Amino acid sequence: MSDSTLPEHIADQLRRDILRGKLPPDTTIKERDNAAELGVSRTPMREAIRILAKEGLVVLRPSRSPVVAQPTVKEVHDQVVVLLALEKLSAQIACHEATEADLDELDSLSQQIAEAYDTADALDLFEIDMAFHRKIAEAAHNAALADTHRSYLARLWRARFLSATMRRNRERVVSHHSAIMTALRDRDPVAVEVALDQHLGNLAEDIVAAMEADNAARKAEAEAPEGTKQKGQT
Secondary structure: OOOOOHHHHHHHHHHHHHHHOOOOOOOEOOHHHHHHHHOOOHHHHHHHHHHHHHHOOEEEEOOEEEEEOOOOHHHHHHHHHHHHHHHHHHHHHHHHHOOHHHHHHHHHHHHHHHHHOOOOOHHHHHHHHHHHHHHHHHHOOOHHHHHHHHHHHHHOHHHHHHHHHHOOOHHHHHHHHHHHHHHHHOOOHHHHHHHHHHHHOOHHHHHHHHHHHHHHHHHHHHOHHHHHHHHHHO
16 A cells, blocks of 8 residues: 555544444544554554544544544534535436446446345445445536535535434335436436435434434443442432
8 A cells, every 4th residue: 555545544444433433422533542553653644634634523623632523413414404405416417417437337336235235234335325425426527516515425424324324224225226326317307306305305304313312322321330320229
């Protein structure tokens, strides 16, 4: 691996640790300790943390170690509203601008999800799913739109993963992706908006519910010893 890709590789590993809960919100990320654990120097580790900070997954603090971000439910809800608008706009433009190669790649990603759904690791499956949505934005061939979509998708990475793991439903995901692909192949912007509404229409509510459940679970875990003691005294 070349030095130029090392920070990105480290960022990928840290991102997965954040999604899996190994690095939960508000956790301090110590550059020296994490660099030693991964067997790298502090320079690429620092660059990796900056990548995650740009994505909104990590918060940088002056003269202090960075921490894993903990956005509020309102902040995430507002970002989801924007992401949904970007998803629809991307797909509508892609109906006119996508090449056959773009559509073939989307088909391939959709098939990967269908084939791996019952056996793949949840995080691996999630990353394929997000690659499908990123590719729709790229298929619009509008760099400004694709960059903005990528930025919002990155900021919502953890929230969407929480939602995806709580609402696993193979038939729903596969049928929804199939409807999106049919609309894109037909170059039908109205149909693709309908398909995306069906697929993502409840995303904001699902993510809020997933975040609230995750926050409650982490709070209960943190308070478990005291709560157990109180219960035993009643």
